[in-house]
Amino acid sequence: MPLPIVAIIGRPNVGKSTVVNRLSALQDAIVFNEPGVTRDRTYKPAFWRDREFQVVDTGGLVFDDDTEFLPFIREQAMAALAESSAAIFVVDGMMGLMPSDEEIATWLRQQSVPVLLAVNKCESVEQGAALAADFWSLGLGEPFPISGIHGNGTGELLDELITHLPPANEIEESDEIKVAIAGRPNVGKSSLLNAFVGETRSIVSPISGTTRDAIDMVVQHGDQTYRLIDTAGIRKKKQVEYGPEFFGINRAFKAINRADVVLLVIDALDGVTEQDQKLAGRVADEGRGCVIVVNKWDAVEKDSYTIYDHEKLVRDRLHFTEWADIIFISAKTGQRVEKILDMVNIAAEQQKRRVTTSVINEVLEEAVGWHSPPTTRQGRQGKIYYGTQVSSRPPAIALFVNDPALFNDNYRRYIEGQFRKSLGFTGTPIRLFWRGKKTREVERVTANRATRVKEF
Structure with a gap:
């Protein structure tokens, strides 16, 4: 039980x-x-x-x-x-x-x-x-x-x-997936939680700020257990006064931090706002898996191209989370709600995924073969010696190179894109750490000093 x-x-x-x-x-x-x-x-x-x-x-x-x-x-x-x-x-x-x-x-x-x-x-x-x-x-x-x-x-x-x-x-322990439901006020977060649970678990009201605390609910879907966390709507900091809403937003940020996957809920009628962009950036910075949930899809006038046009708009505005799946739903009618947890499963699995060093280096070899690292005006070219995964949740890969400064942002994005193209990592951010000879030498000297101090 x-x-x-x-x-x-x-x-x-x-x-x-x-x-x-x-x-x-x-x-x-x-x-x-x-x-x-x-x-x-x-x-x-x-x-x-x-x-x-x-x-x-x-x-x-x-x-x-x-x-x-x-x-x-x-x-x-x-x-x-x-x-x-x-x-x-x-x-x-x-x-x-x-x-x-x-x-x-x-x-x-x-x-x-x-x-x-x-x-x-x-x-x-x-x-x-x-x-x-x-x-x-x-x-x-x-x-x-x-x-x-x-x-x-x-x-x-x-x-x-x-x-x-x-x-x-x-009492039986379960390997549950923690899922935070985050977004701006009145985008339908509490309605979505109630749709998952099948009961009025969170109070739903058109009044902004109805939900003030982070609300946990455990649900079972197939053999998997999920802890769904409804959060307070997150507004711009300058619009929030000290009091219950201030505390509620802090709880929302804590819920994002302790979640495995975040459902970023967006209002289909409003589109992607600046605040949605900031929230998506926060989710990515925290290293959490993400599914972008566009709610109130039932209220949008549609033709055969509408969903593709909306998806392109969302992708363009949230280009820094292009790795996240997008789903268009209606929490009010239940349209496609049952498919969200399947996407959560994928994101949670990919977030804790580990890839062998040999596979990582095969991807690097192919990527460098198609597109060589850039060369400076002085004739110095970046070299990637090898890579290895150093952690998961989110997946982090260390790339050992001659000098990280020789790799510009475009090339770094190219390498990340090649990892995603070859290995997937759908629904989760990945971290790439570019480690040069100087970096490794500083770490070696620091470790030696720490050892001497400990021995002393």
């Missing part, structure tokens, strides 16, 4: 995200002193003693208000509870027992999930028991006084929690 899930439930501003950060190994849930910062349900890995599990952060529950996002937040919290092995109900010890706490407790008592009561903001151990005493009346068993900030009392809470989780030997 997969990792068990523990839902964190409570009204707004009781410190749920702070508690999630305390329990989670990632500790990156957005914490900001403003109600409604957390909207979707966000999953974070956690462990205690011999148990691994996932904590799912949820938005603040309000039952008697249907304004803005509150109905969607309720829907997300209920969905989180339905898939959980246990729940932690977080209340505010400093504020005391509130009528909304009683409403939530009444609802939780009607569920079939074991519920633990965590009285947060009990920073003082001496006052913790007194602050927690008021919450016995909720009828959810013993209230545990804790501090999400300092960690006081969380050990006792977790000791009780793991009694409700399955034994460690029943």
